Amino acid sequence: MDSKLYNRTRVKYRIRKKVSGVSQKPRLSVFRSNKEIYCQLIDDVNGVTLASASSRGLKVDGPKILVAAEVGKILAVKAKSVGVNTVVFDRGGYLYHGRVKSLADGAREGGLIF
Numbered sequence: 001m002d003s004k005l006y007n008r009t010r011v012k013y014r015i016r017k018k019v020s021g022v023s024q025k026p027r028l029s030v031f032r033s034n035k036e037i038y039c040q041l042i043d044d045v046n047g048v049t050l051a052s053a054s055s056r057g058l059k060v061d062g063p064k065i066l067v068a069a070e071v072g073k074i075l076a077v078k079a080k081s082v083g084v085n086t087v088v089f090d091r092g093g094y095l096y097h098g099r100v101k102s103l104a105d106g107a108r109e110g111g112l113i114f
Contacts, residue, residue, distance in 0.1 A: 012093030019090050020044045028075070028087040028107065028114065030100055037068045037099055039075050039107075041084060051078035068099040069106035076110020086113045 021027030026041040040052035053075040055067045079087070087107075094100045108114070 008093040025086050027090045029090045030092045065102045068102040072103040072106025073110040076107045076112045089114045
């Protein structure tokens with residue numbers, strides 16, 4: 001039962017044991033598919049999504065790494081409008097590399113602290 005999805009799920013649950021978000025410091029959760037990238041700020045105590053961003057409706061041409069950075073900047077702007085400055089990063093079982101790292105760097109450029 002060693003598939004990529006199974007291994008990523010195990011890592012994801014291992015991360016989620018340690019990482020939890022509250023309303024003042026929500027969890028920045030990342031999901032990455034082959035074509036798109038999605039992220040959201042989640043308050044785990046109340047079970048509420050505070051803000052979200054994705055590459056689905058984005059009109060950015062270029063490599064997926066640049067698109068992910070732009071999604072991070074958009075999420076940072078939405079977080080500021082909700083009143084969030086600091087977050088805790090949840091990479092969702094993915095390696096902190098490539099598009100996931102690019103999204104995190106874009107969110108930092110936008111002003112989020114983590």
